Amino acid sequence: MTDLTDLTLHQAAASLRAGEVSSRELTEACLDRLAAVDPRLRSFLSVTADLARTAAEAADRQLAAWRRGTTTAGQSPSPLLGVPLAIKDVLCLRGTVTTAGSRILEGFVAPYSATAVERLLVAGAVILGKTNCDEFAMGSSTENSGYDVTHNPWDLARVPGGSSGGSAAAVAARLTFGALGSDTGGSIRQPAAYCGLAGLKTSYGRVSRYGLIAYGSSLDSIGPLARSVADLAALFSATAGHDPRDATSLPAPVPPVDLAAADVTGLRVGVPKEYFVAGIQPEVEAAVRAAVVRLAELGAQVVEISLPHTEYALPVYYLIAPAEASANLARFDGVRYGPGITAAEAGHNGGTSAAPLWARYEATRGTGFGPEVKRRIMLGTYALSAGYYDAYYGQAQKVRTLIRRDFDLAFQQVDVIACPVAPTTAFRIGEKTDDPLAMYLEDIFTLPASLAGICGLSVPCGFDAQGLPIGVQLLGPALGEDRLLRVGHAYEQATDWHTRRPPL
Amino acid sequence: MSAIAYEPVVGLEIHIQLNTQSKVFCACPADSWGAPPNTHICPVCTGQPGALPVLNRAVVEKAVLLAAAVHCQEIQARSFFDRKNYFYPDLPKGYQITQYDQPIGRRGWFEVPLPDGQTRRLTIHKMHMEEDAGKTKNDPARGARLIDMNRCGVPLIEMVTAPGLRSAGEAAQFLIRLRQLLRWLDVSDANMERAHLRCDANVSIRAAGTTGLNPKTEIKNVNSIEAVRDAIETELGRQAREVSAGRRVEAWTLEWDEDSQTLHKMRSKETEADYRYFREPDLLPVEVADAWREAILQRLPELPLERRARFIEAYRLPAYDATILTEERSLSDYFEAASAAFGGEPKIIANWVQNEILRLTKEQNSPAGGLAFTAAHLAELVGLVEDKVITRQTAVGLISQVAESGRAPRALVEAQGLAQISSDDALRALAREVIAESPEQVQAYRAKPALLNWFVGQVMRKSKGKANAPLAEKILTDLLAE
Ligand SMILES: [Zn+2]
Numbered sequence: 005m006t007d008l009t010d011l012t013l014h015q016a017a018a019s020l021r022a023g024e025v026s027s028r029e030l031t032e033a034c035l036d037r038l039a040a041v042d043p044r045l046r047s048f049l050s051v052t053a054d055l056a057r058t059a060a061e062a063a064d065r066q067l068a069a070w071r072r073g074t075t076t077a078g079q080s081p082s083p084l085l086g087v088p089l090a091i092k093d094v095l096c097l098r099g100t101v102t103t104a105g106s107r108i109l110e111g112f113v114a115p116y117s118a119t120a121v122e123r124l125l126v127a128g129a130v131i132l133g134k135t136n137c138d139e140f141a142m143g144s145s146t147e148n149s150g151y152d153v154t155h156n157p158w159d160l161a162r163v164p165g166g167s168s169g170g171s172a173a174a175v176a177a178r179l180t181f182g183a184l185g186s187d188t189g190g191s192i193r194q195p196a197a198y199c200g201l202a203g204l205k206t207s208y209g210r211v212s213r214y215g216l217i218a219y220g221s222s223l224d225s226i227g228p229l230a231r232s233v234a235d236l237a238a239l240f241s242a243t244a245g246h247d248p249r250d251a252t253s254l255p256a257p258v259p260p261v262d263l264a265a266a267d268v269t270g271l272r273v274g275v276p277k278e279y280f281v282a283g284i285q286p287e288v289e290a291a292v293r294a295a296v297v298r299l300a301e302l303g304a305q306v307v308e309i310s311l312p313h314t315e316y317a318l319p320v321y322y323l324i325a326p327a328e329a330s331a332n333l334a335r336f337d338g339v340r341y342g343p344g345i346t347a348a349e350a351g352h353n354g355g356t357s358a359a360p361l362w363a364r365y366e367a368t369r370g371t372g373f374g375p376e377v378k379r380r381i382m383l384g385t386y387a388l389s390a391g392y393y394d395a396y397y398g399q400a401q402k403v404r405t406l407i408r409r410d411f412d413l414a415f416q417q418v419d420v421i422a423c424p425v426a427p428t429t430a431f432r433i434g435e436k437t438d439d440p441l442a443m444y445l446e447d448i449f450t451l452p453a454s455l456a457g458i459c460g461l462s463v464p465c466g467f468d469a470q471g472l473p474i475g476v477q478l479l480g481p482a483l484g485e486d487r488l489l490r491v492g493h494a495y496e497q498a499t500d501w502h503t504r505r506p507p508l
Numbered sequence: 509m510s511a512i513a514y515e516p517v518v519g520l521e522i523h524i525q526l527n528t529q530s531k532v533f534c535a536c537p538a539d540s541w542g543a544p545p546n547t548h549i550c551p552v553c554t555g556q557p558g559a560l561p562v563l564n565r566a567v568v569e570k571a572v573l574l575a576a577a578v579h580c581q582e583i584q585a586r587s588f589f590d591r592k593n594y595f596y597p598d599l600p601k602g603y604q605i606t607q608y609d610q611p612i613g614r615r616g617w618f619e620v621p622l623p624d625g626q627t628r629r630l631t632i633h634k635m636h637m638e639e640d641a642g643k644t645k646n647d648p649a650r651g652a653r654l655i656d657m658n659r660c661g662v663p664l665i666e667m668v669t670a671p672g673l674r675s676a677g678e679a680a681q682f683l684i685r686l687r688q689l690l691r692w693l694d695v696s697d698a699n700m701e702r703a704h705l706r707c708d709a710n711v712s713i714r715a716a717g718t719t720g721l722n723p724k725t726e727i728k729n730v731n732s733i734e735a736v737r738d739a740i741e742t743e744l745g746r747q748a749r750e751v752s753a754g755r756r757v758e759a760w761t762l763e764w765d766e767d768s769q770t771l772h773k774m775r776s777k778e779t780e781a782d783y784r785y786f787r788e789p790d791l792l793p794v795e796v797a798d799a800w801r802e803a804i805l806q807r808l809p810e811l812p813l814e815r816r817a818r819f820i821e822a823y824r825l826p827a828y829d830a831t832i833l834t835e836e837r838s839l840s841d842y843f844e845a846a847s848a849a850f851g852g853e854p855k856i857i858a859n860w861v862q863n864e865i866l867r868l869t870k871e872q873n874s875p876a877g878g879l880a881f882t883a884a885h886l887a888e889l890v891g892l893v894e895d896k897v898i899t900r901q902t903a904v905g906l907i908s909q910v911a912e913s914g915r916a917p918r919a920l921v922e923a924q925g926l927a928q929i930s931s932d933d934a935l936r937a938l939a940r941e942v943i944a945e946s947p948e949q950v951q952a953y954r955a956k957p958a959l960l961n962w963f964v965g966q967v968m969r970k971s972k973g974k975a976n977a978p979l980a981e982k983i984l985t986d987l988l989a990e
Pocket of ligand 1: 531536551
C-alpha cells in the first residue's frame with residue numbers, strides 16, 4: 005500500500021467515504037510526516053495538532069453517520085470532509101497564532117477566522133497549521149519571512165518560491181493534501197511552478213478577503229495549491245463565492261466545476277509574444293511552448309496575441325501594491341497587538357508627551373518589520389506623498405487601466421492565454437537576496453493578471469536539466485476559474501508531470 | 509486711535525454624529541453613551557489584521573437626506589471613500605476612512621434667520637461621510653495612556669461652510685438652526701454635550717467694505733454653542749488688536765479652553781501633515797442611483813422655515829407663535845394634528861400647545877409626539893372649555909388624569925361630574941352661602957367695591973373651580989347690592 009500522504013486530495017476523500025481510512029489516520033500520517041520532514045523543510049510556522057485531531061474525530065463521526073445513511077440531508081459530504089489541509093499564515097484562524105510571517109505579529113492570536121478558512125471548517129476540513137510565507141506576503145522566495153527560510157522539497161538548497169512558499173513546499177512534500185495561499189502579484193502561481201504543483205489565483209473578489217491580512221488590497225486574492233487541478237477545483241468550490249463581510253467580493257454564483265466536461269477541442273489559446281523575451285531560461289520557454297503544442301494536439305486552436313502594455317506591469321505594480329501596503333501596515337503600531345516596544349525599552353527618556361509615543365512607534369516598527377517590508381512601506385509612502393502622487397500613484401492607476409484593457413481585448417479573441425509562470429525555475433537560497441530588483445523580475449509574468457484582476461492557473465509542464473519543476477500559466481477572464489480548471493485538468497489528463505514527486 | 513472698522517469673516521467645519529443604529533463600517537452599536545470603555549467593539553472597528561469595512565446604508569441615507577435639506581446642488585450619484593493616513597493611538601487602522609475629493613454632497617446653502625429679522629444665506633461648500641476615531645486619556649496614577657475604542661467607526665458627516673458668517677452671533681445662530689434641522693430630519697440627536705455636534709471655526713477679519721480674504725486662524729475643540737460664540741468673539745478681538753497694532757495675523761491653529769475662556773496656539777499651519785489621501789480599496793464607490801435617491805427623498809419632510817411660513821399663512825398665527833411651534837418637528841406635528849381635530853380657531857390651540865404641552869414635554873423629557881396626552885385629547889379638552897362645559901382651571905387639572913388613565917377628557921368629565929356650574933339657581937345658592945358666612949366683608953364691600961373679586965374667589969373655592977366665573981360675578985353684584 006502506498007503511503008497515505010501520497011494520495012491526492014481526491015483519492016484521500018474517496019478513501020474516507022469508502023471507509024478505507026479514517027480522518028484521524030490521515031491526520032496522524034500528515035502530522036508524523038510533518039514531524040519527520042519539516043525540520044529540514046521549514047514550511048510550517050505553527051502546527052495546530054490538537055485542533056486537527058478534534059476536527060478529524062468530528063469528521064470521522066460525520067463520515068460514519070453518512071455511511072450508515074443516518075444523516076438527515078442524505079447527500080454526499082463535502083470532498084473536504086476529514087481532509088487535512090494547511091493555510092498560509094496570512095489568513096486568520098480563530099484562537100491560533102497568526103503572524104503573516106512577521107515578527108511584528110509574534111504571538112498574535114487571531115480573534116476571528118477568515119471567511120475562506122471558515123468555509124473550509126464548515127466543509128469539515130482538518131487544519132494542520134499555518135504555513136510560512138514572505139513577511140506580509142512581500143516576496144518571491146519566502147526568504148523574507150521573519151521566522152524561517154523555507155526550502156524547496158525538490159532541492160533543499162533552493163527556494164520554494166513565494167510568497168506562499170510554505171504552502172507550496174508543504175503540499176509538494178506530502179505534509180498536507182492541499183493548502184490555501186494568497187496571490188497579490190504571483191504568490192500562488194510562482195511557488196506552485198517552483199514546487200511542481202497546481203496553483204490557482206482566483207479572480208479579484210472571487211474569494212472573500214475578510215480575514216486575509218492585507219498587503220495590496222486592490223490586488224490580494226486567495227486561492228488553493230494542490231497536487232492536481234481536480235484537487236484545486238474542490239478547494240476553489242468550497243472557498244469561493246460572495247461574502248457580505250467583504251465589500252469587494254463579487255456577488256456572482258459559483259457553479260460546480262464539471263471536470264468530466266474537460267475538453268479543449270476548439271478552445272482558442274492565446275500565446276502573448278510579450279511573454280517570451282530575452283532573459284527567460286531556455287528550458288522554461290521550451291517546456292511552455294511544448295505545453296501549448298500539447299494543447300493544440302488535444303484540439304485547441306493556438307493564436308499568437310499581443311498584450312502591449314505588459315512591460316509596464318512591473319513599475320505599475322511596485323507603485324500600487326506598496327502604496328496600499330503603506331496604509332495597510334500602519335495598524336501595526338504595537339498598541340493593540342503584537343509585541344509593542346515601549347519608549348523605555350527603546351531607550352527613550354521621556355520629554356514632551358508626544359515623544360514617547362513616537363519612540364514607541366519607531367521602536368516597534370523599526371524592530372518588528374523586516375527590510376523588504378520597510379522598503380515597500382517607504383516606496384508606497386513616497387508614491388502617495390503630496391507633490392508626487394500624480395506622477396506616481398495617479399499615473400500608475402491610469403496605466404493599470406491600460407493593462408486591464410489589454411486583457412479585455414485579448415479575451416475577445418481567445419478563451420485562455422498560455423504563458424510562462426516565471427522566467428526561471430527555483431533559484432538558490434540567498435542568490436537574489438542582495439538584489440531586490442532581480443527578485444522583483446521573478447514576478448514579471450504574473451503581475452499583469454494581478455493588476456487586471458483576472459484569474460490564473462499554474463500547472464506543471466516539465467522539468468529542467470537539474471530536475472526542477474517548470475509551470476505553465478493559463479490565464480482566464482474574471483470569473484473564468486471554471487474554464488481554466490477544465491483546461492488545466494484536460495492538460496493534466498494528457499500529461500504526467502504533476503504525478504512526479506520530489507525525492508524528499 | 510485709528511477708526512478702521514473691521515468686518516469678521518467666519519466659516520465653520522462641523523462634525524455631525526449620525527444617530528444610526530450601528531457604526532458606519534461594522535455592526536457595533538453606534539451610540540456608546542455611558543457604556544464602559546471598549547465594550548462596543550469588534551475586529552472591524554478595532555482594526556484587527558484582515559478585517560474589512562462594509563458600508564452601512566443607513567449612513568448614506570441620512571447623508572443624502574441632509575444634503576437635500578441643505579439644498580446641495582450636487583448629491584453625487586457616485587462618490588468615493590478615501591484613506592487619510594496618520595498615526596495616533598485612537599486611530600486603530602493608522603488611517604481614517606473618509607471622503608476627500610468626491611464627497612456625497614456639494615454646493616448647498618442654508619438660511620439662518622437673524623434676530624434683527626434679516627436672513628443670512630450661508631453657502632455649504634461640501635459635506636462628506638467619515639468614521640470617527642476613539643478617545644484617549646491619560647491616567648497619571650498608573651502612568652498610562654488609556655484608549656477607548658467605542659467611538660471608533662461611529663458615523664460622522666463633516667460639513668464645510670463658506671466664510672460667510674459676519675459675527676460670532678451669526679455663527680451661534682447658524683449652529684442653533686443646524687441643530688434644529690438635524691433633529692428635525694432625525695439624522696442626529698445633535699446633543700453638543702455628548703459631542704454629537706463638534707465645531708471648528710475659521711476666523712479672519714478684513715476692512716469693512718473690502719472683499720478679499722486674509723490669513724485665517726482655525727479654532728478647534730469648541731463644543732457648545734456658547735463656546736463657539738465666545739471663542740470667535742475672543743479671536744476677532746485679538747485679530748483686530750493685532751492688525752491695529754500693525755502686526756500680521758498668522759495662520760495658526762488655536763484651541764479653545766473652556767475653563768479659562770482663552771485660546772491657546774496648537775501649531776502653525778505650515779507644519780500641517782501630509783495625509784497621503786488615496787481611494788479606499790476595500791470599499792466600492794458609493795452609488796446612489798436615482799431610484800434609491802428618490803426613495804430616500806420621499807422621507808424628506810417640510811423644513812422648519814417652510815413650516816413656520818405656512819403656519820403664519822395658513823393658520824394666521826403670529827410670527828412669534830409660529831417660531832415657537834416649529835422649534836421642533838414633533839411639537840409642530842402635534843399642533844397641526846390638534847388644530848385639525850379641534851376645527852376651531854388655530855390660535856386657541858397654539859396657546860394651549862405653547863403653555864401646557866410645552867410644559868409637559870419639558871417635565872417628561874419627551875417629544876410632543878411621545879406624550880400620553882395626545883393631540884386628539886387636547887382638541888377634545890379645548891373643545892370642552894370653548895363650549896363652556898368645563899372651566900379652564902378644570903381642563904388644566906384634567907391633563908394629567910387623561911395621561912395617566914388613557915381615558916378621553918369628555919368621559920372623565922362625565923364620570924367625575926366636573927362640568928361647569930352655570931345654572932343660575934346653583935350659583936345663587938353658593939353666592940348666598942358666601943355672603944352669609946362673611947358679614948365683615950359684606951360690610952367692607954360697601955366702601956370698597958373691588959372686594960367683589962374676593963367674593964368671586966370664594967364661590968370658585970366652594971364649587972371646586974367649577975363655577976362659571978362671569979356668571980357668578982354678575983349674581984354676586986346683584987346680591988351684594990341688595
Ligand atoms: Zn465594530
